[in-house]
Amino acid sequence: MNEKFIKNEQYNFIKRQVDLIKDSYKKNSDPSVLKTVRELANAQILELFPQAAREQVEKLDLSRWKTDAEFDQYVQDLARCLIPFPKLTEPQVKKMFPKAKKLKVPNLSTVDFEKMTYLSWYDISTNKKFIIYELNEKLMGIECKYSILNKDSLCSFCNRFGQVAFISTITKAKKSNNPDYYKAIGNYICLDSAECNKKITSVAYLTTFLEEAIRKHA
Numbered sequence: 001m002n003e004k005f006i007k008n009e010q011y012n013f014i015k016r017q018v019d020l021i022k023d024s025y026k027k028n029s030d031p032s033v034l035k036t037v038r039e040l041a042n043a044q045i046l047e048l049f050p051q052a053a054r055e056q057v058e059k060l061d062l063s064r065w066k067t068d069a070e071f072d073q074y075v076q077d078l079a080r081c082l083i084p085f086p087k088l089t090e091p092q093v094k095k096m097f098p099k100a101k102k103l104k105v106p107n108l109s110t111v112d113f114e115k116m117t118y119l120s121w122y123d124i125s126t127n128k129k130f131i132i133y134e135l136n137e138k139l140m141g142i143e144c145k146y147s148i149l150n151k152d153s154l155c156s157f158c159n160r161f162g163q164v165a166f167i168s169t170i171t172k173a174k175k176s177n178n179p180d181y182y183k184a185i186g187n188y189i190c191l192d193s194a195e196c197n198k199k200i201t202s203v204a205y206l207t208t209f210l211e212e213a214i215r216k217h218a
């Protein structure tokens, strides 16, 4: 059985559930309410892992924990089961962006690959944001244009409210009568990708965004 079976965004989801439980412990004293909160959180967590083996379900099961210390230990234990982001080297990154001339690759030795859903960085000289994500078990990279917004907004990837950048990719939508029809896909995304990676609990939006973006290569 694979020891590492939890993705970063799933781990964030679990942490959020634990925070909700801890919060309700502070506010409620009714044991039946607390039991319900715990059971609901447990069910939602297990729902994320329909293929989980028995031992994995046992690890994920939080219904027996009650104190803050126990919940902290639970989250800490699960951190050991995190699937790290594939460790990339500079040549590998460069290969993913063959069209980007003089691509500036971030210092990969300082990147925390352990808790990461997607890798992203900016090139301020060309005004571009790069994103690498493992889509359908294949690493893919896209480049976007970005502009920083002056007011805070919700991030489309992680739903966190904070400083965002408007990012857009140009896609060539397939239209038989107009082969050169271009469509811009834009989104407000956390300016700080490290923060975004700490908050993201679902990749639904991220994958839709990337799938749209890569259609231009189809």
Ligand SMILES: [Zn+2]
Residues within 6 Å of the ligand: 155, 156, 157, 158, 159, 160, 189, 190, 195, 196, 197, 199
């Ligand atoms: Zn975000």
